Amino acid sequence: MKKENISDAVIRRLPRYYRQLTELCARGVVRISSHSLGQEMNITASQIRQDLSCFGEFGQQGYGYNVEELHTEIGHILGVDNNHHLIIIGVGNLGHALLQNFGFAHAGFSVDAAFDISPAVTGTRVNGVPILPMDELDGYLKSHSVDVVVLTIPQAVAQSMADHLVDQGVRGFWNFTNVELTSSVPEVKIENIHFADSLLTLSYRIANR
Amino acid sequence: MKKENISDAVIRRLPRYYRQLTELCARGVVRISSHSLGQEMNITASQIRQDLSCFGEFGQQGYGYNVEELHTEIGHILGVDNNHHLIIIGVGNLGHALLQNFGFAHAGFSVDAAFDISPAVTGTRVNGVPILPMDELDGYLKSHSVDVVVLTIPQAVAQSMADHLVDQGVRGFWNFTNVELTSSVPEVKIENIHFADSLLTLSYRIANR
DNA sequence: TAGATTGTTAATCGATTAACAATC
DNA sequence: TAGATTGTTAATCGATTAACAATC
Numbered sequence: 228m229k230k231e232n233i234s235d236a237v238i239r240r241l242p243r244y245y246r247q248l249t250e251l252c253a254r255g256v257v258r259i260s261s262h263s264l265g266q267e268m269n270i271t272a273s274q275i276r277q278d279l280s281c282f283g284e285f286g287q288q289g290y291g292y293n294v295e296e297l298h299t300e301i302g303h304i305l306g307v308d309n310n311h312h313l314i315i316i317g318v319g320n321l322g323h324a325l326l327q328n329f330g331f332a333h334a335g336f337s338v339d340a341a342f343d344i345s346p347a348v349t350g351t352r353v354n355g356v357p358i359l360p361m362d363e364l365d366g367y368l369k370s371h372s373v374d375v376v377v378l379t380i381p382q383a384v385a386q387s388m389a390d391h392l393v394d395q396g397v398r399g400f401w402n403f404t405n406v407e408l409t410s411s412v413p414e415v416k417i418e419n420i421h422f423a424d425s426l427l428t429l430s431y432r433i434a435n436r
Numbered sequence: 437m438k439k440e441n442i443s444d445a446v447i448r449r450l451p452r453y454y455r456q457l458t459e460l461c462a463r464g465v466v467r468i469s470s471h472s473l474g475q476e477m478n479i480t481a482s483q484i485r486q487d488l489s490c491f492g493e494f495g496q497q498g499y500g501y502n503v504e505e506l507h508t509e510i511g512h513i514l515g516v517d518n519n520h521h522l523i524i525i526g527v528g529n530l531g532h533a534l535l536q537n538f539g540f541a542h543a544g545f546s547v548d549a550a551f552d553i554s555p556a557v558t559g560t561r562v563n564g565v566p567i568l569p570m571d572e573l574d575g576y577l578k579s580h581s582v583d584v585v586v587l588t589i590p591q592a593v594a595q596s597m598a599d600h601l602v603d604q605g606v607r608g609f610w611n612f613t614n615v616e617l618t619s620s621v622p623e624v625k626i627e628n629i630h631f632a633d634s635l636l637t638l639s640y641r642i643a644n645r
Numbered sequence: 646t647a648g649a650t651t652g653t654t655a656a657t658c659g660a661t662t663a664a665c666a667a668t669c
Numbered sequence: 670t671a672g673a674t675t676g677t678t679a680a681t682c683g684a685t686t687a688a689c690a691a692t693c
Contacts, residue, residue, distance in 0.1 A: 233644075234659080234660070236659095236660070236661095237660090238637055238640055238641070239633070239637055241636070241637075241640065242630070242632065242633035242634075242636040242637060243616070243633065245636065246614070246616075246632070246633070260673080260674060260675090261674075261675075262674080268616075271661075271662060271663090272662095272674090273661070273662050273663065273664095274660090274661065274662075276674095276675070276676065276677085277660090277661075277662085277676090277677085279676090280675095280676055280677070284675085284676065286674075286675050286676080287668090287669060287674080287675070288667070288668045288669045288673075288674050288675040288676085289668070289669040289672070289673045289674050289675075290669065290673080290674070290675085291673085291674065291675080292675090304640065305636045305639055305640050305643070306639040306640055306642070306643030306644075307636070307639065309639070309643050311639060311642065311643075319533070319537065320529070320532055320533030320536045320537055321530075321533040321537065323529055323533070324528070324529030324530040324532070324533045325631075327529045328528065328529055328530065329631060329632075330632070331635075333632065334632060334635045334636050334639055335639060336635070336639070374642055375638060375642065398642065398645075399638060399641075399642045401634070401635060401638055405455070407452070407455075407477075414645055416638060416641040416642050416645070418634055418635070418637055418638035418641070419634075420629065420631065420634055421451070422534075422538060422629065423451065423455070423538075423539070423542065423543060424448070424451035424452065424455070425610070425627055425628075425629055426540075426543045426545065426610060426627070427450070427451040427454065427514045427516070427543050428447055428448055428450075428451060428627055429584060429608060429610055429625060429627035430514055430515040430516065430518070430520060430543055430544060430545070431447055431450065431513065431514050431515055432447070432608075432625040432627070433515070433520065433583055433584065433607065433608045433625055434514070434515030434518050434520075435442075435515075436607075436623055436625070443683080443684075445683095445684070445685095446684095469649080469650060469651090470650075470651075471650080479685095480685075480686060480687090481650090481686095482685070482686050482687065482688095483684090483685065483686075485650095485651070485652065485653085486652090486653085486684090486685075486686085488652090489651095489652055489653070493651085493652065495650075495651050495652080496650080496651070496692090496693060497649075497650050497651040497652085497691070497692045497693045498648070498649045498650050498651075498692070498693040499649080499650070499651085499693065500649085500650065500651080501651090
């Protein structure tokens with residue numbers, strides 16, 4: 228175990244390993260070698276062993292890896308058993324879609340509340356989650372621990388909202404707005420879902436086939 | 437211009453350049469050097485010049501780049517002026533959110549139709565786009581040119597739907613389901629939005645701060 | 646002209662792949 | 670034991686950064 232400098236590339240492969248192992252569990256596969264796992268995922272056995280060796284020794288010579296055990300270990304590395312707390316800011320179509328359909332629990336997050344400016348939705352619940360008015364946000368943050376804020380608000384207000392939230396102590400953002408959020412506070416972690424970038428990448432590829 | 441082997445890393449930076457240049461245009465900035473652009477985007481001037489040189493020579497020694505011109509050029513490279521045609525399959529919360537809010541036109545896509553199994557939504561329009569019943573899908577594909585299909589359907593049916601669509605000639609997918617779609621047809625391009633992977637990455641980072 | 650900045654070649658750095666001794 | 674497969678070290682490959690001649 229040499230847990231210092233894990234590259235971004237490795238970190239971004241972890242969820243894929245986790246996903247594949249979930250599927251292998253479901254299929255009832257008990258053990259798997261780096262070679263067969265690589266075949267299923269279309270990556271080299273070397274890379275899998277190299278990646279895993281960043282976090283520990285999970286296999287056994289001559290045997291391979293126990294699927295369930297490796298699944299648990301990677302889940303642990305990803306922090307799915309940390310019970311992180313999350314709130315959603317902006318209950319428009321997208322915020323609503325996430326509340327309704329996304330399996331936050333599978334990623335180890337509990338969705339404690341959502342906030343919106345529109346009185347049409349505040350006071351209601353979506354999928355059991357209370358929608359609160361925006362002016363209760365600061366009070367909420369003072370009295371609750373919030374690990375991640377999901378930003379599903381209009382672009383125009385994204386950076387100022389983020390700045391405000393960082394001031395209030397928020398250190399994790401799942402950003403769905405099409406802006407590059409920045410923060411001078413180094414512990415702040417921002418993960419972006421840039422729909423537009425993704426579609427433009429696809430556009431490039433179909434245009435330059 | 438040496439347009440052969442553009443790496444994935446370069447392609448994925450193009451939309452970010454495009455986005456930044458859009459903003460610079462809006463700010464009224466006329467010219468910019470690779471150095472200043474790099475400062476704004478937090479990447480090196482070398483990388484910018486290296487990236488751009490994959491596609492042509494857009495700058496001028498001693499001057500830098502004309503913002504508007506470079507914006508147009510990169511848009512062209514990304515194919516935003518190709519008027520690609522797109523349909524959405526699955527008008528649940530997420531499909532609905534995309535129809536309602538996402539600026540497909542800015543990426544050069546026109547959304548021609550959406551499909552769903554539920555009679556509760558078929559026959560209606562969302563944001564001007566007609567929602568058609570699923571059994572009209574094959575007929576539609578025979579009579580219309582479709583460059584990209586957006587998959588906002590349940591995981592369980594994603595791969596079989598994709599297989600079917602590939603059989604019908606579809607070659608581009610914007611996949612929102614949490615599965616790794618595969619196709620044996622090499623021209624098929626798949627771009628994934630893996631919400632769960634993204635959130636797990638964030639989970640890792642806040643857990644290992 | 647002098648200063649600035651490009652496009653490109655060369656150097657460096659990091660990530661992926663291959664090889665192999667250790668060992669179950 | 671013999672075969673299989675690990676974790677890790679070394680080799681290769683590719684991507685990023687630095688340097689610089691060309692030139693606006």
